[in-house]
Amino acid sequence: MRCAQCEADKLSVEFPETAVTDACEHIPTNCLRCLAVQFSQQKPPNASKTISSSFGKTCPECDVPLSQKDWLRFTDAVEAPAFALNVTNIGVITNEKGVLQPKSASLTAASSASNAKGSSSTSAAEPGPLTTGEFYVVLLTGERFPFSLKNHTGVQALKTALKKVANVEPTKQKLIFQGTELNEHGQDSLAAYGIGPGSYIQLIIILFAITSGSLVRNVTFRLYWGYPATGKDYLDGTCLVFRDGPEDIMVYDYMHRFRPPFPHIKHSGDVMDDVGKRGHHEIVVDLANLPPDVRQLYFVLSSFQSPTIGHFPNPSFQMFDRDKPTEQLCSYTIANAKDHQAVILACVSRTVQGWQVAAVGRLSLGNVNDYDPIIDTITTIMFDLA
Structure with a gap:
């Protein structure tokens, strides 16, 4: 789903389950992170400027005032495990020091390595594959599973690991990253898809297929x-x-x-x-x-x-x-x-x-x-x- 504020495609767990207020007459089109930023910028009179104050808060999409119940529901959503795991970095690669890298860094590195086969030298300026840290697999329910990049470098290895922790047969797993189904083009390497530390992969459980x-x-x-x-x-x-x-x-x-x-x-x-x-x-x-x-x-x-x-x-x-x-x-x-x-x-x-x-x-x-x-x-x- 695309956030109307930041215009980024995000997983459904990054959006409120319902509209911000019970009185809103629209579906939620702003992600939780954008909503939090917009709420923090609302400065009601005679109230704290921090996001902890709900007085004077209004829905950024329709200006309907938030009740205490609405505010508690929003803060619960922001603090939920599926969102608290820094889902803003879905698809974003970070190195060991937490510095953001281009999403295509691993792809670039893999491509460079392929082109350099048979050559005795490579450019020192080119980034190497990011193979340490954790990435996450998320179910539609919001449940998520952490995995080590060091121990899970390929799609098939990941599916085998998911069978153990999620009890889902590999043949019933549909893994999606940035709109691309993993392994659908015969590419087994996670790095080749641009998956690195902090990445989130969507797991769809296919119960049955009818051809x-x-x-x-x-x-x-x-x-x-x-x-x-x-x-x-x-x-x-x-x-x-x-x-x-x-x-x-x-x-x-x-x-x-x-x-x-x-x-x-x-x-x-x-x-x-x-x-x-x-x-x-x-x-x-x-x-x-x-x-x-x-x-x-x-x-x-x-x-x-x-x-x-x-x-x-x-x-x-x-x-x-x-x-x-x-x-x-x-x-x-x-x-x-x-x-x-x-x-x-x-x-x-x-x-x-x-x-x-x-x-x-x-x-x-x-x-x-x-x-x-x-x-x-x-x-x-x-x-x-x-």
Whole structure:
């Protein structure tokens, strides 16, 4: 996603999850770092000039005043681990002394070394590869894993290490750095991609891929939840369909189960299992016949009566071939839903080869009565999933 202030492409974890204030009527388009700078430059009368004073603070995008609740939410976001790890240096190379180097320094060094093969001398002025320090791999949830450049110099070695710490098979890992998928051009060296100390790599977990020649055409998505300790209760399973037009978003939920002009998706409504103490919503999608302007489908669980989904154990996502309803193709379970109203479980994206299903796991505000916060959250991660 691109920050409207600094005009840099950044990961979604570098933006607020919601607008700066509850009264803002826009999605957050300024990154957290730019917001912090702008807040520090606001000088309210009779108040400290430091950023610790919330009185007189206004949203830099629409001038709506911040409440104490708004300010605490912003400071919590700035202090969150995913942001506190200096994410402003995503893609920026630093040497051992912390001095910033050009992003292409490692590429330049690798190219120079290649050109110098067979030669007995090289220019002393050319920078050498930066092979010490740490870089980070970030999930869409904001969880991140540190790695040593010294011990992880290649893409395949990194994927093997990620299998151990993140429990994700290398074949299901899609690693993105500065808009480029690592290893997609057969280049295994991290340095050749410009990755150095302080760099951040986005990890997309691909749960399943459907190619154009696949026999899987109609798929069933089941969104499950366990009953809370208080007894039978409901979550809402939703499919949000994003088409080419930014305003073209279709909703399928228990109130909108079928749309005759667009018959490719059907929603089951509530399916409750009182014996097993869990419920689910089933959404059938005819992927093979979706119009070409359909780009992505997002699957969401949100609270209905409960203030959060944290009381519901094991919110999860399962996908089946409709023609083989007992053969599960993939699944994904959220470990901790915390104090949020909704969780974006998965995304199905159109690719050149067909479709791919990616785990998301991003928590959000919003529910069936107000999808805007959920759509805002999705908007912030679309760049990561592109």
